[in-house]
Amino acid sequence: MYQMKKLALATLTAGMLGLSPLAAQAADSDLSRQLSEARQEGSIWTAIALNRHLSPFSIEVDVENGVAVLSGKVESDVDRDLAEQLALGTEGVKQVDNRLQVDPGTQPSQQNAGLAQQFDDATLTAMVKSKLLWNSNTEGLDIDVDTRSGVVTLKGHARSAEAKELAGRLAENTKGVERVDNHLSVAGDGTAGQAQKAAQDTSRAISDAWITSKVKSSYLYDSQLDGLDISVETKAGMVELSGSVLNAAEKELAIEIARNIRGVRGVDADALQIGG
Incomplete structure (x- = not known):
């Protein structure tokens, strides 16, 4: 429904050319309303896609005059109520017409589940990178972090076997990480050592x-x-x-x-x- 509304907006915008002033004003008002509704639909859909409880389900969203209509199937009453609360939390939505059906045998949508996993993986990558940067023993290391389906892969250089082990442990102890593939190579006194020294020089005055x-x-x-x-x-x-x-x-x-x-x-x- 979200894609259909965007197509309608494009058609309406094109049709406004050549209208009388009054007709153009009415069309402009209608366009503004539809743009607002499209943004609301996008916000609700994003909130559902980011929620790990709801992301596996295929949920349709339509907003008309401040009323959000939810349709599709979810696995439980808890999921149904959660979707309604997310919609109500969207700015401009005054009411929710919750048409979601509860079916314990509902099969998850692989497309939505895959999208949610991408968000989860991006979050894990950011968390691991942050921990490596904040740690005084790994901050200057040349480390690339990649996460797929909860599996974190570390590539790059560590100045010692101990630094490599620490980087792996920091990643392993991050909430949500399923496994760590530590492919860091030990660089000795080369690039990693120079990066560590540079990082130490820039971190002397920390608030x-x-x-x-x-x-x-x-x-x-x-x-x-x-x-x-x-x-x-x-x-x-x-x-x-x-x-x-x-x-x-x-x-x-x-x-x-x-x-x-x-x-x-x-x-x-x-x-x-x-x-x-």
Whole structure:
């Protein structure tokens, strides 16, 4: 329906040529309304495609005068209600006519599932690249990150076997990553070493706010740590952790992650409680 409406808009625009002033004004008003409705349909469709619960299903979207009509089939009542809420959250949509049918045997649409996987893979690639850039031991490495169906492939050069292993571990511990294929080659004192030195030279003056945000983000990205209960504060490069973790292993991991963020001079985790 979204593609059909775009075609209608193009036809209407072409037909406006040669109209009388009043007719042209009416046509222009109609065009503006249809453009708005097309944007609303696109927004709803994108929200559905990005939602991993709804993306496998083929859902039709049509917006007319502020009413979004949803049709198609989903697997459960939860999916049906979720689609309605996403539509209601779109600016300009005042009401939803939810015609979605619930069928537990509904077969997922491979086209939509593939699109959702592309979004997931792009997100994972960005998360892994960020973690490698923020880490003081991998920031200067020449690493290319590619993700397909949750499998992350690392290519490029590491200055040592330890740096290669660390890069792989950072990728493996990222939420959503299924497997890591670490094809990094060890470059010794060559290109990777020069890149690392250049990165160290440019990271000497890093703000406390930058450090705090990267520590928090690293916690949220990590599959072994629930960073929502950890508070982070940085003063002159010294990171202070407070809140609670489930066990001693999580506390050690939180300290290690913070310590390895660029610009961190030390970590104080005395206020980070275990089992709180």
